[in-house]
Amino acid sequence: MSGLLQISFFIVVSSSNAYAQHLGGTSTFSGLVIGIPTAFSGLALLPLIKLDQGMGGYRIPLHFGCASSMMGHILYALAYRANWLYLILIGRIVSGFGFTFWMYSKRYCSDNRVVGIRRRTTLAGWMVVGQGIGFSFGPFVGGLLYKIGFSNSVFNGFTSPAWIMAAVWAAFWLFAGLNFKDPESQTEVANIESVAAVPLHRMTAPQWGVLATMCWFSMTCFFILGAWESNIPVFTGSASPLNPFDFSPFAAGNLIALGGACTFPFLFANIFLAKRHQDRNTLAIGSAVGAAGLFIALAVLRTRTVNYGSFFVCWFLIALGFNLCSTVTMSLLSKQLPPQWNTRTSMAIQYSNYVGRVTGAVWGGAGVKVGMLNYVGMQIVIVGIGCVMFCTLWRNLKAKTG
Template sequence: MLSTVADYVAHRESGGKRPSWGKLNSTASTPTIQQPPISVDPQVARNPSQEEFEMQDTTEADAPPPADDPEFRLPKWGSLVTIVGTNALLQFSFFITVSSASLYAEYLGGSAVFSGLTIGIPTVFSGLALIPLAKYDQGRYTLPLRISYVAIIVGYILHALAYKAKFLYLILIGRIVTGLGFTGFMYMKRYCSDPRIIGIRRRTTLASWLVLTQAFGFSVGPFIGGLLYKVGFSNDIFNGYTSTGWVTSAVTVVVAAVALYFFQDVPKVHRIDNNAGTDRTGASEVQEERLAISQLTGPQWGVIASMCWSSMSCFFILGAWESNIPIFTAYVLGYTPYAAGNFIALGGIATLPFLLVSIRYSPRFQDRVTLATGSAIGVTGLVLMLVLLATDRVVFGSFYVCWFLVALGFNLASTCTLSLLSKQMPNAWNARTSLVIQYSNYSGRVTGAVLGGAGVQMGMKNYIGVQLAVVGIGAFLHATFWKQLKAKTG
């Protein structure tokens, strides 16, 4: 996997090779916070203004940077692979139950809406857990990683035991516990935009890797879930409904053991006390954040709103389709959970080559262009689906094309919401920007999963219409703040 990452993330511009990651790692060490704070003008502490970006030489990206350029800083390989691999695990564990969720719930007396709730409910409790966890993480990542691994293991064991206990709500309880593990989604994003270890021109590339693992999760997860359902394993403990929980728990144990061995966390923040007992470093950071908040302009708030809405809408639509496909295909095409899982997986797998290409070439383009392009592709899939529903011509081929366009478009669009916002905001805001984007993701996942579960009941045309309305609002915000969305590439 290491060589694959190196092949695609190493970035070349106009024939000029940038320094290898090894050189970057050897010369761009993680900055410490032991030095006394430097007094700077609040205006200078903020990111470069929009006018400065407009005046930048367009050939800047074509020139190879110095080996010690902090804008291209990267962490150690073991840590970076741990983050990308853990994100793949989280995505896999989120989606593996999609294929059989409705039948599992139905077997224990639940409805299709309840199955959609079990898919979306983890994000609610993940969101509730993020704020208290952020108070104790000390700006580091080892504790959140451990919590993620333990919560996924325990949550999926409870999910599997619901069959033996004949207790419907144990599925929901297991998913709630699993949701505590999904707090890791925010920390994976925060790590890939952390200015202490990630240069500003590496953030879009690393965000693209996270989205690639996202596509892996919603492809392989439903496929494995559907395959396990088909095989069956007919006994009260390990069967088509419960095997997803046992398999996910076992995989998580292995990943956790390997990841925590190789992962190197960022250094702890060193407190510097003066005679009055004041933490000068902490006070400096707090002062910088307060100054930045007080000086944000209307357009800057518009950029924040635009990125949050775009992030929400991407996961709202992806979540709606992922939870709706097993129900809709069973109703229209007579699909089993195995067939529905394969259908979801085929759409996701087809997007992987395009997402790999985006890793190679997206650093050459503005994030706002990538966002607009991805949204346009996704909207094409939505409009085509609406036409198929209106003409009653939903068959495998046409429906698959719609799902492929939706999956590719909105996955591609989701690569740049946090990276763009992190480039616009001060470095001290990294934790805050990661948090607001993750809450946007969560709100989209929850509402999208519920919408998908209710799609057939509310009418599929209405179901698609709601998604088009959500994207339309995002397009309006995007067009309104297009100029302000300009940021450094990479």
């Protein structure tokens, strides 16, 4: 389901700028449309956890996520027929309620009832492969459907990705409802007592530092990935003097997809290497690769030597580096903190993701307006802060492999 959520999030990236402009919006509004679902996902998460009543189940969030995702896509598609700009925003907000299951996916991967401590980073690596499929396959399909067009007021280049995803979610909802089974329930009393037995003040200062560092990198990864995914269609189709392209949504979607597809061999290799290398090494390597992509982007923009090859290299390095980083944030925390903290740490990481996705998408949509050098420079500053944090806490980031 995590992979489907990723496709749902990214399938509109290629055409959302053109869709918003067709309905009277701006590129910044397009960035808001891309990023807003995660803000409302964060608002819906707390009531959903309350509804769970401490049982540690996944079935209610699964049904809620499928229903919200299906309805959100339908509303997004109907905006064209209604000729109402804000209906695409409302549709994405409803889809955002479905994105609450991202937290449950992370919690499932670190749930000691399901996954042993030496398999968590490996499983997180598989989730990031699904993430990679989402941000490459989604924009490609969205751009392809935009190019095909289907010229009618209901099923066309702007709306067809949403209609297709609504049908996919309906089918998946039926399949999951028939086949998914919850792990054995935690008793509410035992769960509450065990969490209460590990109060916040018992965490040491280094543990708080590790928590802050993982949350910062979780935010950083999705801020930068979200910024580039929303900025590429805007920048490559803009009248900016730094832009040598004149890309359609289809061409922009192909560029995003190609960069994502080229990361797959490395992401697959990481799944097997995770059994031998510590999470902190993956974090350091991923940060270095992603930062290299940002510095190259800054250089080619500053010297006005942007071309397809240089721009693709920047995007590939950024996609690879920060996807690698995102594999370890939850798994490292789950290895250092007691199992009773699993829901809390999952929420901390997920809310950091949400902050990154929302602000990154808006920042990417506004990239041309604020200036592309400022757009990339801000990302370098954010990565730099994270590097200072993990260098300071390097010894404390040591955890079991796997």
